[in-house]
């Protein structure tokens with residue numbers, strides 16, 4: 001009997017070039033091929049679902065470099081996938097690390113020698129665009145065809161000889177364009193990249209047969225932009241080069257200049273470019289690459305009337321630099337060769353995992369400017385002129401204090417790196433780094449219910465609002481959508497670590513953990529345990545089942561992040577009211593067996609809650625006694641709220657090393673107005689951090705939480721007649737960062753900037769282009785403002801618009817969130 005043909009799907013082949021290449025394997029009955037030429041944008045929930053549905057049956061996929069996104073979410077949803085064949089020698093749209101963990105083989109293609117002769121397809125596109133724009137080809141063509149009387153009625157073409165071509169990037173493609181500019185058009189060429197020296201530019205000139213000095217290196221990127229008549233990008237996109245040309249760079253260009261981008265869309269701040277062109281601030285742009293591809297139907301790039309009413313001329317092409325017949329054909333020959341090798345059980349050519357993983361982990365980076373962090377609850381450090389070197393694993397390799405900008409290169413050398421190639425980001429006035437925020441208590445399935453039910457007591461609110469919302473997470477598709485939104489919102493607001501409760505559902509909670517990992521948010525994730533005192537439709541069916549599913553979740557989280565680098569499991573009994581003693585003692589057993597496991601629960605939160613707990617567990621003196629008896633108190637335990645602690649309870653939790661998640665918004669708005677005695681806890685050396693307690697708390701912003709902590713502590717100061725002084729600014733900041741890290745037991749890893757710790761940080765920008773120099777709605781920064789004043793203004797009035805970048809373990813994650 002003939003073997004069943006292997007199922008292959010070919011994606012992103014817009015011109016149907018692959019069909020004849022695969023035909024012989026189809027004829028031989030070895031494979032059956034399905035073509036999906038339309039690329040789906042899997043960041044859109046519906047298209048993500050459609051992508052997973054259509055690709056699920058296939059064992060082998062063929063994709064075109066960087067057209068379809070294969071992140072961990074998509075790869076993890078394709079159970080039959082064994083081989084992913086892509087065109088190109090690199091494909092940053094594939095999560096190679098994750099593919100490797102799933103045993104999916106990824107293989108690419110290389111440039112063939114025929115294709116390597118003469119200018120490559122992308123360089124041809126660059127010059128087609130330069131000439132097309134300089135000579136107004138598309139505009140004149142359109143005028144002739146649409147206006148029968150038209151003849152030469154618009155401004156004249158630009159002549160290239162004698163003009164200056166500015167190349168951002170002088171790699172293979174930059175050199176090819178330099179050669180054409182000099183030899184074919186008699187242009188002058190000036191180049192810049194972060195690592196380019198005149199020596200290297202002379203070597204590049206020699207490679208293309210030109211004398212030293214033919215390509216002049218600009219003193220800086222801005223100098224190049226000020227000088228060039230035509231600016232063309234030839235840079236590899238990475239986290240470091242993203243936004244290489246932004247507002248400031250565009251403002252430096254001559255009004256008569258042209259900008260050409262055939263490299264990658266995100267190298268240019270697309271919004272800033274759009275505004276520049278709309279205002280006609282440069283003469284024109286020719287663009288082959290975009291932030292989102294395919295360019296959406298309603299993109300203003302498509303719909304704006306360019307070249308009219310003061311707007312610049314714009315020439316667009318649909319990322320076709322490399323899309324030429326011979327070249328794409330040769331790529332598919334290699335894809336088919338690899339497919340044949342796979343069918344014959346042979347090793348594939350150009351397997352990509354090893355060569356690409358270092359890139360995916362990020363490159364080393366240095367940041368220079370102001371850093372602000374705490375060393376303990378009472379010590380705030382503001383270090384100006386500080387140089388941080390981050391290694392490729394995302395750790396803080398070296399901190400140089402008091403280092404003016406002109407000493408940066410010397411410090412980089414001293415740290416054993418070459419300043420020529422080491423990317424340095426310089427922060428300006430109004431910009432600074434702070435440690436990422438740590439949210440010590442967050443109910444992820446309550447993300448959509450924030451703001452509801454304020455006027456109810458805790459137990460009423462659980463019954464009337466919360467359980468019905470959490471129940472929705474039995475639907476895993478809903479869970480994926482909501483958790484994606486929730487984690488993205490956290491990252492956007494600078495939450496680099498969160499301690500999450502999931503719902504009662506184990507599958508949805510696995511999705512929560514996977515979502516954190518995909519988006520690279522550091523997280524503790526727990527399945528909520530509750531087998532009583534809640535509606536039948538929302539509870540664990542039994543203590544045994546609850547424990548079984550908890551173990552399953554713990555194992556799953558450990559399997560997706562085996563070293564616990566980012567995501568770790570946590571036990572999350574809702575509270576004693578919803579857990580019978582079999583369940584609590586079973587959880588205590590899990591703690592016994594796995595001493596490094598974290599625990600969080602709600603503790604002495606509300607009057608009705610404490611009263612009901614006493615009725616259910618009359619044998620215990622208080623809640624500390626209760627949870628301790630079940631083995632749930634230890635240095636890895638987070639006790640949320642902790643409003644009404646007896647003297648003895650404070651002694652107990654201090655002795656056990658537990659931490660407190662102070663959630664001032666929810667405790668001041670749910671039921672009565674309650675004020676946790678934070679000053680007393682700090683006095684006693686009990687660990688304290690802050691929690692949003694979404695959705696008991698209406699806000700998911702740690703800045704809001706900090707501000708409410710100040711207000712509540714002020715109320716408490718008045719209430720205690722000054723015995724418990726209010727929190728100072730630096731103390732609130734400590735609680736949101738290092739304090740939270742201590743509560744979560746990760747203070748040796750994150751929480752402040754110390755050599756050897758991981759770089760979890762927020763890049764704060766406070767000065768913008770809105771009236772009075774505002775950025776967002778933050779208090780405007782005035783000339784006389786000291787760094788202390790700027791910091792205070794940010795903490796008290798800033799929001800996510802001022803959090804320009806979020807780094808987790810050295811990787812910039814906000815733009816992808």
Ligand SMILES: Nc1nc2[nH]cnc2c(=O)[nH]1
Nearest residue numbers: 443574575602666693696
């Ligand atoms: N704030 C808060 N307290 C609780 N106690 C038990 N469950 C909850 C919850 O979901 N939120």
